[in-house]
Structures are given as structure tokens and as C-alpha cells.
Amino acid sequence: MTETTHRGCPVTHTDYTQTTPIYEHYALLNADREKERFLFNDSTERGFFMLQRYEDVQAGFQQHQNWTTAVRSALRPGIGEPLLPQDLNGEEHLKLRKILNQFFAPAAVRRLEPLATQRCIELIEELKPKGSCDFVAEFAIRYPTDLFLALLGLPVSDGEQFLEWSEELFSAMLAGEPERAAAAKKNIIDYFETALEDRRANPGDPETDMVTRLLEARIDDEPLSREQIHTILLTLMLAGLDTTRSALGYIYTHLATHDEHRQEIVDDPDLIGKAVEEFLRLYPLVFQAGREVQSDQEFEGLQLKKGDVMWIGIGQANRDPRKFDDPDEFIIDRPGANQHLAFGGGPHRCLGMHLARLELKVVLEQWHERIPEYRIAEGAELTERGGQLTLSTLPLEWEV
Amino acid sequence: MFIEIDGAKCMGHGRCYAVSPDLLSDDDEGFVAERGTSWEVPADLLDQAHEATDACPEGAIVVTATAPADA
Numbered sequence: 028m029t030e031t032t033h034r035g036c037p038v039t040h041t042d043y044t045q046t047t048p049i050y051e052h053y054a055l056l057n058a059d060r061e062k063e064r065f066l067f068n069d070s071t072e073r074g075f076f077m078l079q080r081y082e083d084v085q086a087g088f089q090q091h092q093n094w095t096t097a098v099r100s101a102l103r104p105g106i107g108e109p110l111l112p113q114d115l116n117g118e119e120h121l122k123l124r125k126i127l128n129q130f131f132a133p134a135a136v137r138r139l140e141p142l143a144t145q146r147c148i149e150l151i152e153e154l155k156p157k158g159s160c161d162f163v164a165e166f167a168i169r170y171p172t173d174l175f176l177a178l179l180g181l182p183v184s185d186g187e188q189f190l191e192w193s194e195e196l197f198s199a200m201l202a203g204e205p206e207r208a209a210a211a212k213k214n215i216i217d218y219f220e221t222a223l224e225d226r227r228a229n230p231g232d233p234e235t236d237m238v239t240r241l242l243e244a245r246i247d248d249e250p251l252s253r254e255q256i257h258t259i260l261l262t263l264m265l266a267g268l269d270t271t272r273s274a275l276g277y278i279y280t281h282l283a284t285h286d287e288h289r290q291e292i293v294d295d296p297d298l299i300g301k302a303v304e305e306f307l308r309l310y311p312l313v314f315q316a317g318r319e320v321q322s323d324q325e326f327e328g329l330q331l332k333k334g335d336v337m338w339i340g341i342g343q344a345n346r347d348p349r350k351f352d353d354p355d356e357f358i359i360d361r362p363g364a365n366q367h368l369a370f371g372g373g374p375h376r377c378l379g380m381h382l383a384r385l386e387l388k389v390v391l392e393q394w395h396e397r398i399p400e401y402r403i404a405e406g407a408e409l410t411e412r413g414g415q416l417t418l419s420t421l422p423l424e425w426e427v
Numbered sequence: 428m429f430i431e432i433d434g435a436k437c438m439g440h441g442r443c444y445a446v447s448p449d450l451l452s453d454d455d456e457g458f459v460a461e462r463g464t465s466w467e468v469p470a471d472l473l474d475q476a477h478e479a480t481d482a483c484p485e486g487a488i489v490v491t492a493t494a495p496a497d498a
Contacts, residue, residue, distance in 0.1 A: 085484060089436075125456070132457030133441055365442055365482055372484045376438050381457065 033067035075336040081350035088372030094318035101317035101338035171271035276418035277310035308367035314342030434463025436487035447475035
């Protein structure tokens with residue numbers, strides 16, 4: 028007999044780590060949110076308190092002084108690669124963010140737009156004559172990988188090789204195989220080190236060249252260590268590649284199955300900026316952020332204790348009917364669509380949010396100019412990975 | 428009407444200056460350049476001030492009828 032309440036909070040058992048048919052996680056998230064305002068989920072060893080309504084999720088992100096990233100995912104507390112800046116909190120975190128912010132600010136991202144557009148066109152033109160592709164493997168992961176290399180001042184022509192290593196690392200990490208992950212990680216770090224060597228010998232402008240900036244940066248008069256720089260670069264890779272691939276997978280599944288929405292952006296590409304915000308709201312990939320409570324606290328009637336794991340329910344907030352009308356519908360000019368929490372909040376809000384928006388916008392513009400009509404291959408069964416959503420494949424077809 | 432941007436709450440989402448380009452601007456780090464300040468909003472930009480308030484996921488922007496006490 029399992030308990031039905033935990034410290035007075037109703038208990039749920041929903042397992043959010045399983046691979047399921049596409050969209051099933053959003054249904055689970057909606058169902059849990061409408062059961063009770065707060066739930067305690069006992070599907071993991073430590074369990075976690077779930078914040079689910081928009082207002083509570085927003086408030087949860089404001090609790091950063093007592094709820095830290097000592098736990099980054101409520102589903103996998105204490106497991107995973109060291110990440111920077113994520114693993115830092117308070118002042119230490121702000122100091123490192125201050126070094127990185129300028130490379131991810133809207134102004135910096137705008138400087139990247141010509142290259143982002145050019146690379147996007149090249150990849151689409153390569154695929155177009157084929158009349159079909161696995162959109163996930165042949166486009167959605169290649170594009171952010173190439174731009175990540177560009178951000179580091181590395182040649183996009185290394186993308187294919189780099190992708191092999193990063194995919195190996197993702198898959199080994201998800202499979203919980205530390206030895207295989209370590210081998211893949213070594214290849215990546217060695218590759219980063221060639222870029223670092225080059226910049227040590229030939230420094231660029233630290234205002235525009237991120238690698239140079241990392242090498243020259245000082246925190247409390249101390250330079251970043253070699254390991255810290257490796258971890259930062261690896262973190263940017265882990266944070267930026269899988270998420271963009273996943274977002275593109277859901278967006279293209281939606282557009283391939285909703286002719287009326289696809290036609291809207293083909294007819295009026297100026298709507299794409301709004302469409303991107305609405306897609307981010309409707310299909311968040313990171314559907315929860317984890318936090319660990321550092322000292323006993325009451326939060327909205329919940330009696331929290333030091334060491335409790337918190338689930339900050341991004342996925343539930345983005346489809347909360349208390350905040351958004353018809354929350355499961357895609358409404359291209361939805362008022363206030365950009366109030367979604369897909370990128371989190373508080374000091375740890377997604378560093379790459381403006382780059383992500385740019386990438387999604389450029390892809391939607393360039394793709395629909397060249398391939399305005401496409402469909403999902405007949406018989407394709409679409410599945411999504413639990414934990415942090417992504418589609419394993421998305422076979423698309425179009426006329427040539 | 429006055430607008431006040433809490434510099435400690437602002438986390439640099441950049442949504443306020445995206446929806447209120449005539450009232451707010453961005454700095455090199457992507458934060459709203461006017462954070463930590465308050466000022467009287469010109470009547471024709473009041474709509475943008477309210478949009479900025481709604482757009483902020485941190486609740487860092489408020490529009491008030493009177494000047495903030497510490498301004």
C-alpha cells in the first residue's frame with residue numbers, strides 16, 4: 028500500500044521518463060496539473076514536489092535563493108555531467124553569466140544571422156532534390172551543430188565529424204553508460220582544445236570572439252581553469268543541440284499535419300516570429316526544471332524540508348488554462364504568447380534563448396521558401412523520448 | 428503614469444524591449460538598458476509600458492500612477 032499523501036500533499040505516480048507515442052507527455056502533464064494544485068510524485072527514489080500552475084511555476088523560479096540547481100532535473104537528481112554555469116548559484120553564478128551573456132544577447136545573435144541564414148540554405152538545398160529525409164537526423168540536428176561550431180569560431184565543415192561525437196555522448200549519457208560517455212567526451216574536448224590552442228596563439232577580439240573571451244576572462248582576478256573552459260563549452264553544446272533538434276521536430280510535425288497553419292506562414296513569412304513564440308509555448312522540450320531546497324521553508328502551504336526535490340513544471344505552465352485560453356491549440360497571433368516559460372526563469376533562465384529563436388525563425392523562413400509543401404511519410408510511427416522530449420525520427424516527403 | 432524596472436529581478440529575457448521598442452532598449456549583455464530606474468511614461472507610450480509589464484516573466488516591471496518613493 029503506497030501512501031496517498033506526503034506531508035499533506037496528494038501523491039501521484041506518473042512516470043515521465045518513458046518513451047511514448049508523440050504528445051503523450053503533454054497529456055500526462057495536463058492531467059497531473061488538473062488533479063491538484065500541488066502533487067508529490069513518488070515515481071523516483073527521492074520523489075519530488077510538483078509546481079504546475081503558471082503562477083506557481085513563475086513563483087518557483089523566483090525562489091532561487093533557497094532552491095538551487097544542486098538538483099537540475101527532478102527526474103534525475105544528482106546524476107549527470109558537471110555543467111557550467113548551471114551548477115553555480117548566487118554570486119558565483121552571476122559572475123560567470125556576466126562573461127557569457129554578451130555572446131548570447133540579441134545584438135550578438137543578430138551578428139550571427141547572415142551566417143545562420145547561409146548555412147541553413149546550404150543544408151536545405153542539399154536535401155531538396157532528394158524529395159524526402161529523416162528531418163531529425165538529416166536537418167534538425169545538423170543545423171544547430173554547425174551554428175554551435177560557428178559560435179566558437181570553428182569551421183562548419185567540421186560539423187559532420189563533430190556530430191558523430193556529440194551524438195555518441197548524448198546516447199551514452201541517456202543510456203547511463205559512463206565509460207562510453209567518457210570516450211565520446213574525450214574526442215570532443217580534444218577538438219575544443221585545438222580551438223583553444225589556436226586562440227592562445229592568435230587571440231581574437233574578446234568582445235566578439237567567445238573563445239578568446241573565455242581565455243582572457245578573470246573572475247576575482249583568477250583566470251578560468253582549462254577544465255572550467257572545457258566544461259563551459261561542453262555545456263553550451265549539451266544545452267543547445269538536442270533542444271533545437273527537438274523543437275524543430277515538434278514544429279515540423281505540427282506544420283506537416285496542419286496545412287492551414289503551414290499555409291499561413293508560407294503566405295505571410297512576417298508571421299514566423301509570432302509562430303515561433305507560440306510553438307515554444309505549445310511544445311516545450313524541457314518540460315520541467317529541477318531544484319533542491321536548501322533549508323526548511325513553507326511555500327504556498329507546502330511544508331518543505333532541506334533536501335526536498337522540486338519540479339518546476341514548465342510544460343504544465345505553458346498549457347495552463349488559467350493563463351492561456353484554449354491552451355492546447357496553436358493560435359498564431361495569440362495575445363501574450365511570449366509569456367510562456369519554455370526558457371525557464373530566474374537567474375538560470377536559458378542563456379541561449381535568443382540564439383534558439385533566431386535558429387527557429389531562419390529555418391522556418393528558408394525552408395518554406397524552398398519546400399512549402401511536405402508531409403509525414405505514410406505509416407511513420409512517431410515516438411517521443413521521456414525526461415527531456417525529442418522525436419527519434421521524423422520522415423518527411425515532398426514533391427521534386 | 429510611471430514605469431519602474433527592478434534591476435535585481437530583471438534576468439535579461441529581453442521580452443520587454445521586444446514588445447516596447449519605443450520605450451525600452453537593450454544593452455550589450457541583453458538586459459533592458461533602463462533596468463534599476465523609473466521615469467514618467469509619455470502618454471502615447473503607455474500601451475507599450477503595459478505590454479512590457481505583461482511580457483516580463485520575472486514581474487520586474489511595474490506601472491504606477493505616482494512616482495516610486497525612492498525615485
